[in-house]
Amino acid sequence: MNSARDPRIAVVGAGLGGLALAAVLQRHGRSVTVFEREASAGARSQGGTLDIHAGTGQIALRAAGLLDRFRALARPEGQEWRVLDPATGTALPFTGPVHDEDSPEIDRGQLRGLFLESLAAGTVRWGCTVTGTTPLGDGTWRLLLGDGTTEDVDLVVGADGAWSRIRPAVSPATPAYTSVTFVEAGFDDCDLRHPALARMVGHGSLLAKSDGKTLFAQRNSSGHIRAYIAFRAPQDWHLAAGVDLGDQATVRTHLLKMFDGWDESLLYLLRHNDRAFINRPLFVLPAPHTWEHVPGITLLGDAAHLMPPVGLGANLAMLDGADLAHALITEASIDDALQAYEGIMLPRSTEAALDCAGALDHLVPPTDV
Incomplete structure (x- = not known):
């Protein structure tokens, strides 16, 4: 095993959370490899626009040294909301969930591009599918790759979204x-x-x-x-x-x-x-979704706390990545870092998941039918 200051860190998934983790680690001189099954950064559409909150997503961008570049691309005017009466098309007062006052919009693809451009060449291994993990008994892990090869690492971070291949190593939960x-x-x-x-x-x-x-x-x-x-x-x-x-x-x-x-x-x-x-x-994961600490492996973003898409998920994923990077940089060992990170992330995500469930009910109210 490598020294505590130079562990072999594998991030599975090149979404916003995994890239935030990699960007902050590299900014502090740490090595990291991101495994991504997509063939390239442009292999598919990255979805719509995101409101990036001052108290979550922007904290991660600042930690990655990207806040000014984000500001140059973001659209503050995108925070505007209009509510219309379905029967008449006339304006109604907006009564939806209110996020941070400073929450400018940016296309998800643009934001992902900022992170990718900040990383050292070769950090992301495109077209590299991780099918599962196997513990090696000493706190390290073996990644099982889609081409039949393996990689042994000191830390696996499951940042691979709703249907995570890494989650089963720490939790039996599945999205519903x-x-x-x-x-x-x-x-x-x-x-x-x-x-x-x-x-x-x-x-x-x-x-x-x-x-x-x-x-x-x-x-x-x-x-x-x-x-x-x-x-x-x-x-x-x-x-x-x-x-x-x-x-x-x-x-x-x-x-x-x-x-x-x-x-x-x-x-x-x-x-x-x-x-x-x-x-x-x-789909969502149970709220709360928690697990007993497992040495050498953890989750972030949707892999850890899949929530309804009501404005918090991407922000929390990036903050997860920044918090985990900070713990890995400041704590004495990987195990100490994971326990510090999970001690912050799990309670935070539980509260956010409950808030998001309420927000979804506000967005698409339940009926008795």
Whole structure:
């Protein structure tokens, strides 16, 4: 085993939390390798816009030395919220969850790019799938890779998201369906191609909800608007409804029927999307999700505390990464560092998960139907 000051650290997953951990470690001269199954940084879309909070995500960016670069890209105007009456399309007061006053928006892909650009060449091993881990009996671990090879390391950090391959080494918990599904839709070059929609959404986010159904749209960079059609239904709602998710016309017809009676200005989100509908059932880990400390291995972000996507998950993942890096830098041993980190992260994530569950109920209110 390497010395305590130069451990072999393997981060599984190149999402925001894992990259924050790697960036802070490297800023302090520590070695780290990130294993990522995607073939490259641009292998897939990174999702929508994120509000990065002063009390969580921005702390991690500051620790990584990236706060000024974030500020240069972020959109403070993206914090604007508009709430509309579903039946009339008229404005209503905003009464949703309020995050930090300083929570500018940035596209997830732009934020990920900041972290990736800050890392030393070769830090991320692209196209390298980790299928599992095996303890070696002395506090070290063997990573099992998709190509049949292995890597022995002193510390494994599972930053590999909702369906983590690392989580089973510390916890038997698995994500459960929330009863809420988002169907995503996208609109390109909105100021020119969809001007009425662009005016309605404004610079930030738009919300309309009624009877367990919600339409939510958010402005992204480069004139893109991403919309989510949210409703409570069984996970296999499309099968029961006879809807082929690959048939866009059939999906559209079903959604329009579901939102019958809503104002036509809002139904534009269902009628005129440029990008295909994407079905996204929401899953969460139990709250609280905790585990007994296991030497040489831990979790962060969605692997540790998968929550509804209501504005906290990415912020907490980055803060997890920064906190774990700080512990590894300041504590005398890996074991001391993990216990210090988990002592902070687990209680914090429990409180946040309960808050997010309440926020999801506010966003898509439960019904008796």
